[in-house]
Amino acid sequence: MQAEPAPAAARPRFQHQGIAFGCDYNPEQWEPAVWREDVALMRDAGVDLVAINVFGWAALQGPDGALDFAALDEVIELLHAAGIRVNLGTGTSSPPPWLTARHPEILPVVEDGTTRYPGGRQAWCPSSPVFRRYALALVEAVAERYGEHPAVELWHVSNELGCHNALCHCDESTLAFRRWLRARYGTIDELNRAWGTSFWSQRYTDWDEILTPRLTISSRNPGQVLDFHRFGSDELLDHYRAEADAIRRHSALPITTNFMVTAHIRDLDYWSWAPEMDVIANDHYLDHRLSEPRGELAFAADLTRGLAGGEPWLLMEHSTGSVNWQPVNLAKEPGQLLRNSLSHVARGADAVCFFQWRASLQGSEKFHSALVPHAGTDTDLWREVVELGRIVGALDEVAGTRVHADVALLFSWESWWASDAENRPTHAIEYLDQVHALHGALHDLGVTVDVVRPGADLAGYRLVVAPGLYLVSDADAAALDEAVASGTHALVTFYSGIVDEHDRVRPGGYPGAWRDLLGVRVEEFAPVLPGTPIALESGAAATLWAERLEATDAAVLDRFADGPAAGRPAVTRRAGADGAGDAWYVGTMLGRDDLRSLVGRALEGAGVAPVPGASAEVEVTRRSADGRAYLFVVNHGADDADVDVHGTELVTGSVVDGRLSVPGGTVRVIREEGAA
Structure with missing residues (x-):
């Protein structure tokens, strides 16, 4: 039985003076002479927080089990003498080759049943007791040695947990999955009900019959896949707790790990992780595979602030220029480094940190940008870094302040997992398409948005937006109902409220959980092929999605002019009465300008005014x-x-x-x- 996380007031607080300016540093890649040059350059740049020992396991420990802290001791003392604070990693993010050679059973297995081998990173199964034993022994030794060192300001558990190994299908994971299911459902009959196993003769009679959802010759059971995502997130959270508990035996300093709140990583439910963190930290990189990478940055920062409960948070990693893992790795334009960095600060970050300090000469990330590029300090990039350090220092007094918003957007990792399932009405729309579109419209209109979890306290918000929230429990759906009854306005988009927490469709017509709130009933989804335009009677343009909708207790604001739902309502509003707020429904994928116009009307009705001077640019x-x-x-x-x-x-x-x-x-x- 896991201990409950400490109440927020009882947790150690991150107490850096001002806005932190920092980086990951990997001194094991360099000779000691370079360390001294690096520390001097860090002072020149204004760096005052450095993450070290993130990938230090192989440098600290060999196959004989002996630990050698001499190099790490020297680096910490160099940083301490220069007045640079340390964000100390536990070193467990990737096991050394000697460990996987000795214990190949810790290697992860992917959904096709094949093993993934050493040579990259995160080559370990989150459910492996063998890996856990070796990792915790290392954490215990590191925490005992440095738990009271005056240079250490923050503890950094592992690194980007679940980036590659969140969903393991090995035999150990299968046993752990069964234990997790027993704890969740209690009886095999209850599991059968939750997964709907009467479909396709999938009914289980014993726990030992249950496997992880490996690849099948057809589509898989959606309930099983959804629970496997939940299990994977919980297993890694349990590993985080174990490392954090080992640290707390030797240190009273705050502990965190770097989240990956970004469009291309989705395997951890950070709403369940956030209460365990002493301070929320996030890694974010512009993703140029998206149509609006800058808009996604704003959304990720707002979501990270939501995870922090509105408190300041730490930008643990971002890049000075290009990354190394996209099909085309674009360099940043002059000035973009400053704009990207301060966009995060504007949205609540109290730290601006980078991967990494000095660009590696070898390895998978040798072409990833860094504060010190391969070309050295006589470069425009280095001069931008030094100027950014000066500006971050000038903003120290901002630290500790909060961002306030009148608008909330409901976001759920569980809904993301369930919505983007193997079988769904259309693969042309994914969950984040709606999320980014609605957040983007609010951003373009100059409105600050809090991103919150379903079921959150919505008191005080004038408008709540629920974009494509396919999965929502009855209790969480009721929270929006109660907010609207108390005067909050709501804007809900298509494919919301469809299923409960077991991915079970609510019968009686869509949008299921919110039919009464919205005063609409959808008889049938009617998506269209990509590239097929949909016209609305108002002249608005839409695409990809239509539905055969009737207004039961709502005013029709616009109708489909053509397509498979021609003549049917497309946009509705149920007016509030007796102090209730209005409830808007959007039954199609509007174009950017038309969506922005509609959102503007909803904001006006809710009494939300944009910040003067704000615009899309x-x-x-x-x-x-x-x-x-x-x-x-x-x-x-x-x-x-x-x-x-x-x-x-x-x-x-x-x-x-x-x-x-x-x-x-x-x-x-x-x-x-x-x-x-």
Whole structure:
């Protein structure tokens, strides 16, 4: 039985002075002479927090089990002497080759039943007791040695847990999956009900008959696949807890691990992880495979802030330039490094850290950008890094302030897993398509958004948006009902409320859980082929999705003019009565401009005003606390942007009296007079 996480007030707090500016550092890749040069350059750049020993296992321990801390001792002392704080890794993220050679049973097995071998990273099964035993012995030794070292400010468990090995199908994982299912369902009959095993003669009679959902010759049981995702997330969280418990026996400092809140990693339910963290940390890299990578950055930062419960969080990794793992690894344009970094700060980050300090000369990430590039310090990139360090230092007083929002967006990893299943109405739309579209519309309209979990307390929000929330429990659905009854407005989009937590369809017509709230009933989904336009009677353009909808207790605002649902309602609004809020429903995939227009109408009805000066190209966000308020203006456009504000601009040090012109491609941060 796992201990409950400590209440937020009882957890150690990250107490860095000001906004941290830092990086991952891998000194094991370099000779000691380079370490001294690196520490001197870190001081020049303003680096004050460095993550080390993230991949240190092979350097610390050999096959005889003996530990050699001499090099790590020296690096920590060099950093400490320079006044640079340490984010100390446990070193367990990738086992050394001697361990997998001695214990090949710890290697992960993927869904086709084949083993994945050493040579990369994370070559371990999260359910392996053998791996756990070796890893915890290392953590115990590292924590005992450095638990009270004055240089250490933060503990860093493993690294990007679940990036590659979240879903293991080995025999040990199969046994662990069965144990997890027993704890969840109690009886085999209850599991059969949850998974709907009467379909295709899948009914189980004994726990030992259950396997992980390996590849089959047909599509797999959706309930089994969904629970396997839940299990995988829980197994890795259990590993995190085990490492954190070992650290706490020797240290009272805060502990975290780096989340991966991003569009291309989806295997961990961070809503269940967040309460276990002393401080929330995230890694984020622009993904140029997406149509709107900058918009996804804003969404990821807002979601990370949601995981932190509105508290400041740490940007543990991002890049100075290109990454190494996309089909085309684009370099950042001049000024983009500053804009990307301060977009995260504007949305709640109290740390700006990078992977990594010095670009590697060998290995899989040798072409990944770093603070010190291969070309050295006589480079434009290094000069941008030094300038960024200066600006981050000038923003130290912002640390500890919070972002406030009138709009919430409901987001769920469980709904993501279930929505993007093997069999669904269309593979042309994925869960994040709707999420990013709705968040993007709000972003373009200059509205700050809190991203929260279904079932969260929605009191105080004027508008709540639920984009494509396919899976939602009855209790979590009721939370939105109650908020609307109390005056909050809601905007729900298609393919929401369809199934319960067991991926069981709610009968009686879609959108299931929210038919009464929205005053609509959908008889049938009617998606169309990609590239097929759908016209609405208003002239709005849509694509990919239509549905045969009737308004039971809602006003019809727009109808399908053509396509498989011609003449049917496409957009509706159920007006609030007796103090209730309005409930909007959107039954198609509107184009960007039309969606933005519709969202603008919903905002107006809810009484939400955009931040003055904000637009699709100009982010304007406010952080405040204890009588202090800071206005961030990030101008991604080419033209100057004007904002009305009074105060002191921290980037340039100038006084602003009424109007500030922010040049294209730049960032300004104003300490506002008389604001809180």
